[in-house]
Amino acid sequence: MSVxxxxxxxxxxxxxxxxxxxxxxxxxxxxxAVFLAPLVSMVFTSLKSMDEIRAGNLLSPPGAVTLxxxxxxxxxxxxxxxxxGLKGYFLNSIRMVVPAVLLxxxxxxxxxxxxxxxxxxxDNLLFGAMMFGCFIPFQIVLIPMAxxxxxxxxxGTTAGLVLVHVVYGVCFTTLFFRNFYVAVPDExxxxxxxxxxxxxxxxxxxxxPISWPIIVVSVIWQFTGIxxxxxxxxxxxxxxxxxxxxxxxxxxxxxxxxxxxxxxxxAAMITAAPTILIYLFLGRFFLRGLMAGAVKG
Amino acid sequence: xxxxxxxxxxxxxxxxxxxxxxxxxxxxxxxxxxxxxxFSVILSFTGSKMFPRFVFTxxxxxxxxxxxxxxxxAVQNIFIFGGLxxxxxxxxxxxxxxxxxxxxxxxxxxxxxxxxxxALSFIVTGVIWQWLLNPGLGLERLxxxxxxxxxxxxxxxxxxxxIYTVVIAGVWQVAGFVMALFxxxxxGINTExxxxxxxxxxxxxxxxxxxxxxxxxxxxxxxxxxxxxxxxxxxxxxxxxxxxGPGFATELPSTFMYxxxxxxxxxGLGAASATVMLMTLAAIIIPYLYSELxxxxxx
Numbered sequence: 001m002s003v004x005x006x007x008x009x010x011x012x013x014x015x016x017x018x019x020x021x022x023x024x025x026x027x028x029x030x031x032x033a034v035f036l037a038p039l040v041s042m043v044f045t046s047l048k049s050m051d052e053i054r055a056g057n058l059l060s061p062p063g064a065v066t067l068x069x070x071x072x073x074x075x076x077x078x079x080x081x082x083x084x085g086l087k088g089y090f091l092n093s094i095r096m097v098v099p100a101v102l103l104x105x106x107x108x109x110x111x112x113x114x115x116x117x118x119x120x121x122x123d124n125l126l127f128g129a130m131m132f133g134c135f136i137p138f139q140i141v142l143i144p145m146a147x148x149x150x151x152x153x154x155x156g157t158t159a160g161l162v163l164v165h166v167v168y169g170v171c172f173t174t175l176f177f178r179n180f181y182v183a184v185p186d187e188x189x190x191x192x193x194x195x196x197x198x199x200x201x202x203x204x205x206x207x208x209p210i211s212w213p214i215i216v217v218s219v220i221w222q223f224t225g226i227x228x229x230x231x232x233x234x235x236x237x238x239x240x241x242x243x244x245x246x247x248x249x250x251x252x253x254x255x256x257x258x259x260x261x262x263x264x265x266x267a268a269m270i271t272a273a274p275t276i277l278i279y280l281f282l283g284r285f286f287l288r289g290l291m292a293g294a295v296k297g
Numbered sequence: 298x299x300x301x302x303x304x305x306x307x308x309x310x311x312x313x314x315x316x317x318x319x320x321x322x323x324x325x326x327x328x329x330x331x332x333x334x335x336f337s338v339i340l341s342f343t344g345s346k347m348f349p350r351f352v353f354t355x356x357x358x359x360x361x362x363x364x365x366x367x368x369x370x371a372v373q374n375i376f377i378f379g380g381l382x383x384x385x386x387x388x389x390x391x392x393x394x395x396x397x398x399x400x401x402x403x404x405x406x407x408x409x410x411x412x413x414x415x416a417l418s419f420i421v422t423g424v425i426w427q428w429l430l431n432p433g434l435g436l437e438r439l440x441x442x443x444x445x446x447x448x449x450x451x452x453x454x455x456x457x458x459x460i461y462t463v464v465i466a467g468v469w470q471v472a473g474f475v476m477a478l479f480x481x482x483x484x485g486i487n488t489e490x491x492x493x494x495x496x497x498x499x500x501x502x503x504x505x506x507x508x509x510x511x512x513x514x515x516x517x518x519x520x521x522x523x524x525x526x527x528x529x530x531x532x533x534x535x536x537x538x539x540x541x542g543p544g545f546a547t548e549l550p551s552t553f554m555y556x557x558x559x560x561x562x563x564x565g566l567g568a569a570s571a572t573v574m575l576m577t578l579a580a581i582i583i584p585y586l587y588s589e590l591x592x593x594x595x596x
Contacts, residue, residue: 024399031393032410038425038469039413045428057439058429110318118315126323128590133330135582137530139554139571143340143564144333147349167329170322199314228418230533235559245420249537252424261428268424272417279416283409286416290474291481 046070046265053261069262073270077263079250080239086270089247093227096158096243100165101222107166108173108218109211113203115174116181117189127178133171134293141168142235149236156238164236165226172225173218176292180214181207213285220282221289224275244271334575340568347562358569368570371548374460378549379528381464382471387520389468390475391513395505397476398483408480412473419470423537426466427453456546459539463547466538471527475520482516483509522585529578550574 037059045053046069047062075085111130115123145164146155154160184207192202233243242250248271252264279286344354362368393411397404414422429435432451440448452458486509494504532551539547541556550570558567 021399024396024401028393028396028401028407031396032407035410035414035469035473038429041429042425053434057442058435059439107322111322114315114319120316124590128586129331130322130326131586132579132582133326135526135578135586136330136334137551137571137574137578139532139551140337140575141329141333142555142571143349143558143568144336145329148328148333167325170325171330174322199318224416228420230418230420230536234536235555245418245533248418248424249420252427252537253540261431261434264424265428268421272421275416275418276413279413280409283412287412287477290415290477 042265042269045262046269048262050258050260050262069260069266070270072260072263073251073267077251077260077267079247080254086244086247086251086267089242089244090270092158092237092241093243093245096161096165096241097223097226100162100169100226101219103162104166104169104173104222105215105218107170108175109177109208109215110203111170111174112177112179112181113207115178116184117186117202117207118199127174130171130174133168134175138168138231142231146235155236156241158237158241160236161232161241161243164232165222165229169222169226172221172293176214176218176221176289177211179292180211184210213288216282216285217289217292220278220285221293223278224286224289227275337568337575338572340565341572343565345564345568347564349564354565358565359573361566362569362573365566367545367548368550368553370545371550371553374547374549375529377460378464378467378531379525381461382467382528383521383524385464385468386471386475386524387517389472390520391479393472393476394479394483397480408473408477410473411476414470415474417470419531419533420537422466422470423534426462426469427538430462430465453539454543456543459543459547463535463538467528467531467534470534471524475524478516478520478523479513482513486512518585522581525581526578529574 041058044059044062047065047067048056049064049066049068052063073085074087076083077085079086079089115127149155149160149164154163188206189202192206197205227243228245229243230245230249233246234249237243237246248267251267339351340349341358342353342355343350344352344357397407401407417425430450430453432454435450437448437450440450452462490508491504494508499507530551531549532555535541535547535549535552541548541552551574554567554570554574557563557570
């Protein structure tokens, strides 16, 4: 990092300005290349045949582009005992992520509303207690959760996974909405109350219409977190309800015989596609969620 | 009479409504976070194997845990992995943030490139790096092709070095996020102080070491907490990249807990390891949450 500091010295002292600018860009471009290389290699590898992979290297572009590895990953790759590819697991993940996101974001919005506009004794303590739930190592809840899901008949089901993701997602969505609504002036709520608006009317007419930025942030945060989850999926899902991350890991790590790197890479890209697309199109909101999740209180 | 009673009843209902709305979440957090935490801690004092059995054995499981060689490796690894992960991600993130803060062109493109790994699942990251670092066709072949014929890179299958591949993949994933944290911090520094220092003729490296870096202290703290939290919780990355191997060379507390509980059916021991993880994380998170919330109340 001394290099970075030095470039600034050069720039500010007036001499060698161009050299300093050049160094800044050179460092950035090298860093960007290093960060992009894994993605480039993944794309290239997924488009090659195994013969071509053995003949080339990580970054050699595919000579004869083939989508065979993608088709195999989607339709016919072997995952544990069945050889039907990732497509069923992709649907499992969608069936899990949609209700889990809707429920956790909806509850988070209501919680945030109550905790800021209908304050009561001890509400801050309650909020603090909820916050801690965001940061526990989930290993501490795995055993009792497994038993509870078994007791209520949700072991190995998508509904069980949805429940788990709502329980541990609601802490974060509450945090997001609370911190957003805290900045909404109480006068707005008071004025609406004067006009005779009740609890629900204030929420739907006054707060919800201005909430779309935090709704987008929460939905992206929850979607990314739940889609990318592995621990809960591996612990609580049965073979029929396994999410795609668990299937990807099984596909890559349990295969015997020759390792099909092109199929591995295509499968990894299929798994990553939804969250990467969201990141590319809604990156601003993705970042805002990350920052809000990091800067607690 | 009846009308006023109805009004009073309505008001009581209106007062209860907010708490009623909050109650499902409260129930979930009370049971799912605190109740389950307690359950696991209690289990750690029992001799439970495959199923919970409430035969209390005192601190036996903790004694077994700390004399278990696999747990010893896991603890050693979390210090190597966590330490390097935190230090390298912080240095890299700060460096990238300072570079990006130099009023460069295409800032948005650079930021997008550095941050995209954060959108990936740790499983995807593990799979990618397993390919990149595989001895034979991976990095080794690439560098040999560039002319360094004797280049050898077999960390992934070397018990001594495998943990460092987890560090590499982990830092690659998180560095962009740390960069974003520092960039927000850099952009938040009062520019008047900076120009005043410049007017006084302070050289730029002094401005960095005396003003900018000290002003970023809260960001360092946030970055540390986020990184430590991710490091202690990280499970998926190791599973996908090394499966905890070769042997159990890349065992972490999180993988130890999982295999001990669910593969080896040593539930009491698994619960003890989870309790140790919880205590460690709580020691980092609680003071941080406390200071953040207190700060907010003051402000």
